[in-house]
Amino acid sequence: MEYKYHLSESEMPRFFYNIVADMPNKPMPPLHPGTREPITPDLLEPLFPRDLILQEVSTERYIEIPEEVRKIYAQWRPTPLFRARNLEKLIDTPARIFYKYEGVSPAGSHKPNTAVAQAFYNKVSGVKGIATETGAGQWGTALAFGCQLFGLDCEVYMVRVSYDQKPYRKVMMNTFGAQVYPSPSDRTEFGRKMLKKDPGSSGSLGIAISEAIEKAAADPKTHYALGSVLNHVLLHQTIIGQESLLQMEKAGHMPDIVVAPFGGGSNFAGIAFPFLHLNFTKNQNIRCIAVEPTSCPKLTRGSFKYDFGDTAGMTPLLPMFTLGHDFMPSAIHAGGLRYHGAGVIVSQLLKDQLIEAVAQNQERCFSAGMDFIRSEGIIPAPEATHAIATVIDEAIQCREEGTPKNILFNLCGHGYFDMGAYADYMAGKLKDAPADEDAIRKSLKTLDALQPPAR
Numbered sequence: 001m002e003y004k005y006h007l008s009e010s011e012m013p014r015f016f017y018n019i020v021a022d023m024p025n026k027p028m029p030p031l032h033p034g035t036r037e038p039i040t041p042d043l044l045e046p047l048f049p050r051d052l053i054l055q056e057v058s059t060e061r062y063i064e065i066p067e068e069v070r071k072i073y074a075q076w077r078p079t080p081l082f083r084a085r086n087l088e089k090l091i092d093t094p095a096r097i098f099y100k101y102e103g104v105s106p107a108g109s110h111k112p113n114t115a116v117a118q119a120f121y122n123k124v125s126g127v128k129g130i131a132t133e134t135g136a137g138q139w140g141t142a143l144a145f146g147c148q149l150f151g152l153d154c155e156v157y158m159v160r161v162s163y164d165q166k167p168y169r170k171v172m173m174n175t176f177g178a179q180v181y182p183s184p185s186d187r188t189e190f191g192r193k194m195l196k197k198d199p200g201s202s203g204s205l206g207i208a209i210s211e212a213i214e215k216a217a218a219d220p221k222t223h224y225a226l227g228s229v230l231n232h233v234l235l236h237q238t239i240i241g242q243e244s245l246l247q248m249e250k251a252g253h254m255p256d257i258v259v260a261p262f263g264g265g266s267n268f269a270g271i272a273f274p275f276l277h278l279n280f281t282k283n284q285n286i287r288c289i290a291v292e293p294t295s296c297p298k299l300t301r302g303s304f305k306y307d308f309g310d311t312a313g314m315t316p317l318l319p320m321f322t323l324g325h326d327f328m329p330s331a332i333h334a335g336g337l338r339y340h341g342a343g344v345i346v347s348q349l350l351k352d353q354l355i356e357a358v359a360q361n362q363e364r365c366f367s368a369g370m371d372f373i374r375s376e377g378i379i380p381a382p383e384a385t386h387a388i389a390t391v392i393d394e395a396i397q398c399r400e401e402g403t404p405k406n407i408l409f410n411l412c413g414h415g416y417f418d419m420g421a422y423a424d425y426m427a428g429k430l431k432d433a434p435a436d437e438d439a440i441r442k443s444l445k446t447l448d449a450l451q452p453p454a455r
């Protein structure tokens with residue numbers, strides 16, 4: 001079909017792209033919460049295998065993808081790129097809209113790109129299991145899949161609201177052999193503390209991260225894995241953008257605008273970083289837009305500060321755009337975007353005004369998702385509808401200006417486990433839940449004591 005652009009298996013990238021090598025300003029270092037001094041890699045060894053720690057701090061431009069990982073990727077990669085001609089017709093735009101479809105993976109999203117790699121590196125390091133968190137369930141499903149491939153135990157702490165909203169995500173993780181628990185849970189000291197404070201807590205990614213870290217730290221045979229935010233996670237996802245670049249070249253239309261949903265950064269980084277490489281090294285001017293929910297607007301309403309990556313304060317202090325690690329987002333259906341902070345690399349890029357950020361509300365996103373379903377025939381995950389809403393906004397602006405721009409977005413996963421959310425939307429039950437300004441201000445105020453002294 002003329003609107004589908006294929007790559008052969010031989011064209012699948014052999015290296016991960018590390019944007020740190022090309023950034024005008026390198027990211028600020030993570031700090032030890034006690035000393036406020038930069039942490040050393042050895043402090044991460046109880047939680048992560050050494051190979052991933054080295055990737056976390058690397059400034060090398062390219063890091064080779066292990067052949068065993070590439071062989072597994074070949075089950076579904078390269079993923080297809082489509083041109084959304086029917087959506088273009090629906091909104092009567094001169095823009096050309098393209099989407100990279102990551103929903104064809106075994107887990108139904110982009111998350112296996114890092115889950116398989118992390119499981120591989122953990123396996124060769126000799127650990128027996130991995131503990132993790134998950135929001136909407138895509139990451140937990142992907143890691144359960146990766147652990148199953150390499151014979152590792154997998155323990156998942158799933159944010160309570162998504163655990164209740166998406167029961168079949170839990171079942172899918174179970175089919176891959178993972179144990180799944182709603183967070184906050186009674187299995188950890190911090191979980192019990194949160195339940196005592198609020199027995200009906202809807203949970204958050206920050207709380208679930210704390211529980212998973214606590215479990216991993218207590219068992220020398222168990223490591224921790226994160227599905228977004230950290231540098232090595234963003235690195236693994238750049239296979240998406242590298243493939244997209246080749247496919248857009250085949251289509252004959254390099255993008256003017258690249259769009260992706262934003263929770264912690266892996267989705268956005270995966271597709272945008274290889275195009276930012278062109279901006280940095282080839283003097284291109286490709287706009288890269290990260291789209292977050294108005295209920296958790298760390299990029300558009302947060303502050304650039306040092307903060308913990310989890311609610312309990314077990315992680316190093318990270319320089320990020322954040323709403324504060326105590327911030328509790330509303331219980332929207334896009335559970336993968338309910339995270340208080342942004343990855344360090346993405347935060348530095350936004351601080352330097354090298355990328356853009358916008359926020360979309362829940363009703364607008366589902367409306368855009370319905371337009372996409374009825375024109376393109378794929379049901380997107382609620383997270384992906386945030387990108388679709390912004391793509392439609394940009395395409396309408398192209399119509400009003402009479403400019404035929406090329407717009408590329410990452411359709412990061414399918415929504416076939418999210419039909420309850422679409423049912424709620426069609427029944428008029430979904431409500432917008434923008435973040436409360438007083439709650440943001442109160443949460444950010446607690447960060448003042450965490451900042452390093454001025455030098």
